[in-house]
Amino acid sequence: MEQLIAEVKAYAEAANKTPEKVLREAIGASWGAWAAWQAGTSGPTMRSVDRLRAFMAANPVTREDPAC
Numbered sequence: 635m636e637q638l639i640a641e642v643k644a645y646a647e648a649a650n651k652t653p654e655k656v657l658r659e660a661i662g663a664s665w666g667a668w669a670a671w672q673a674g675t676s677g678p679t680m681r682s683v684d685r686l687r688a689f690m691a692a693n694p695v696t697r698e699d700p701a702c
Contacts, residue, residue, distance in 0.1 A: 635677060642668075642686070648695040660689035 646653040657663035661682050670676035678686070 635671070635674075638678070638683060638686075639672060641690070645690050645695065649693075656690075657686070660686045 642653050642656055646656045649656065651659075652668075654663075654665055654668045657667055658665070661678075663678075663682075667676065667678075671678065
């Protein structure tokens, strides 16, 4: 679970979004899902994990180099 949390945090930061927003866009998660995942009081199903990772892969974050 720690790896998934880290992946979502990194993606959200790169996309300039909150992790909650990423979960909403990717899997339609409730607003409290992220907090519950971090607290360990709830967790995603494997289907949700697969959908979340597929969303992040299908929507890669690219950063424009402001120096160009």
